[in-house]
Amino acid sequence: MLIEVKNLNKTYYSGKINFKALNDINFSLEKGEFTALVGPSGSGKTTLLNCIGCIDNPDNGEIFLEGENIIFSKPDKQAELRRENFGFIFQTYNLIPVLTVYENIELPLKILKRYNDGEIKKMVLSILDEVGLSGLDKRKPLELSGGQQQRVSIARALVKKPKIIFADEPTANLDSATGEAIVDLMKNLNEKDKITFLFSTHDQLIMKHARRLVHIRDGKLSESEV
Amino acid sequence: MKYIFTIAFKNIIAQKRRTALTFAMLSFGISFFIVIYGMLEGFDISSFDNLIKSQTGHLKIRSTDFDEDSPYDLDNTFKFSSDISSVLESESFIKGYAERINFVAEIDNTIDSSPVIVVGIDSQKDKSVFDLQDKMRGELKPESCVLGSVLAEDLNLAIGNLCYITFRDSSGMITSIELEITGILTTADLVINSTTVLININDAQSLLNTDKISEIAILTDNPDKVYGYRDILSSKIPDRQIITWQALAEDFANITRTKRKGSSVILIFILIISMVGIINTMIMSVYEKKTEIGTMKALGMTDRQVEYMFLFEGLIIGISGCLIGLFLGSVFNFYFAYVGVDWGALMGAEDLASMGFSVTGKIKSTWPLSAYLVSFILSMAASAAASFYPARKVLKMQPVECLRTIQ
Helix, strand or coil: CCEEEEEEEEEEEECCEEEEEEEEEEEEECCCCEEEEECCCCCCHHHHHHHHCCCCCCCEEEEEECCEECCCCCHHHHHHHHHHHEEEECCCCCCCCCCCHHHHHHHHHHHHCCCCHHHHHHHHHHHHHHCCCCCCCCCCHHHCCHHHHHHHHHHHHHCCCCCEEEEECCCCCCCHHHHHHHHHHHHHHHHHHCCEEEEEECCHHHHHHCCEEEEEECCEEEEEEC | CHHHHHHHHHHHHHCHHHHHHHHHHHHHHHHHHHHHHHHHHHHHHHHHHHHHHHHHCCEEEEECCCCCCCCCCHHHCECCCHHHHHHHHHCCCEEEEEEEEEEEEEEECCCCEEEEEEEEECHHHHHCCCCHHHHEEECCCCCEEEEEHHHHHHCCCCCCCEEEEEEECCCCCEEEEEEEEEEEECCCCHHHHHHEEEEEHHHHHHHHCCCCECEEEEEECCHHHHHHHHHHHHHHCCCEEEEEHHHHCHHHHHHHHHHHHHHHHHHHHHHHHHHHHHHHHHHHHHHHCHHHHHHHHHCCCCHHHHHHHHHHHHHHHHHHHHHHHHHHHHHHHHHHHHCCECHHHHHCHHHHHHCCCCCCCCECCCCCHHHHHHHHHHHHHHHHHHHHHHHHHHHCCCHHHHHCCCC
16 A cells, blocks of 8 residues: 555644645555546545645644655654655746746755756656656746646646656646646556556546545545546 | 865855955955054054154163152252263163253243243254254244244244243242244144243253253164163163163053954954854855755764865865955055155044054054964864854754755
8 A cells, every 4th residue: 555544634724714625534555556536626635635645734633655654743854754755846837937847847856966967958848748748847937828837837836756656737828739648647657657646636537547536525535436 | 075175165165255255255354354453553553663762762861769650840850970871871772862951840932821831952962862852843942942833833833933831840939031942843742732831951951950851762673672771771870770761651552452443353353243154145145055954864964074074165265255354354464564644644643642642643553463364263263163063953854854955
């Protein structure tokens, strides 16, 4: 088992109003899955994704990655965990605007400090080819279309071969044709490289392609196999 | 670390207008600081130089029981013996010496009167120590006098007029004499211009009925070695007091120091205001990049690595702005240091004197190394602090909090 979540709770506090985003969540994910967390806005899908991805802290509960509890209190330990194991794809792409496509994709490898410049170049050019962006490596993110930016974002998440990629509404800002191409790309990568994907989405297109749908409503889970 | 530096550098380049404005503010502040600091040091050096050339010389020989409270009292006089003369003639470091006699008198033009200090000088020997005669219109002749320019103006006297000087001689007798004015003296020193009357030393001794003198002023070959020269002379002329120009100018030096401190505080404030530009740029930069910070943290960057990125950004701005400022300051200062400016002609020597600067002619600025050092240290410290504080604030947030700004 790649991910196991036990009794996860998260409440947001805003003045006198408390909002329970995750309510005693139990959930697991196997290696190689292509799973979508689905539900209406405010249902808690992004919060669950963020907690599993260690970019947000739950109030209580446990999260295991390959059997190891990954609820750490120290930010550096969390950073190390994300660096070594996770990739992120964001709804708004979140590319670094001052860096070129090439530099954006090599950034996780530079942070990882595991490869030399020659190896990094090979890996970046290979992933650029894989996501269909060969020849655009010197462009800045703002010189690309939304679909191309999301491809860069996917390449950035993928380049270090993470154990799991968290994709938060990856098609929400794209038109349906571009969105479909992006989903196809991610599905191919999942099938070919056995990369595990966990989405949060309410896009029917992703739901159609996902092999497993995990429904979330008012912070509680229900599940259906596709 | 190289890629963190690269991102920091690219962040600066990306914000061309803001970076240019910050550089301009910082560079202006630093160049202004250096030019003004160098100028003020130049004024001080010139003021001390004028003081030496018009009042103190490098060393003075005075009576052992010289009364500082009544410096113009005839009780302070002593005999210029042949022993002293032979010592002064024998020492090779002495480039010139001149004996003087000073006393208090009252000058009048038959209508108005004014208290003055009469200085009896030997025209020829005085030139070897002081430059008063270079600043004199007309010349000092026997049985005549030269008046300070302000004094002459106040009493409406000019060259060729007669004036009346009243004083007590060595026996206490009140004496009044009529003298023709043969010269007007305009120095950088307001006190000399408004209170001094020069007469021939032989005339002064004759009028005072004495053969003594008040002091012997000495010009040496090196003003920095005066303490050593003082000791040599003290051992050879034990019955007289030998005083350095630093001791004679102590009050002036204290005023200069106080003035310098005041100016330094104002200049440092200007420097700090220009550094607020960096602080503003860095705060804006950090808050604008909240989402990028969240992304970088999500990619696995540690808080320290993100912090370094902003620290580099601030330091690049600080170092570059500082270096540009130091360069521009040096370029401007080059003119002021090597060509100089006649501030007296521009602003009026008396106005400058009233501000505490006894200067005439072209004033050359210095190369103020301390100002360079202060500018560099302050801009580094401001840049580091400006980057550190806002970055710290953002870094305390969870990555998701940074990302939430646009999602």
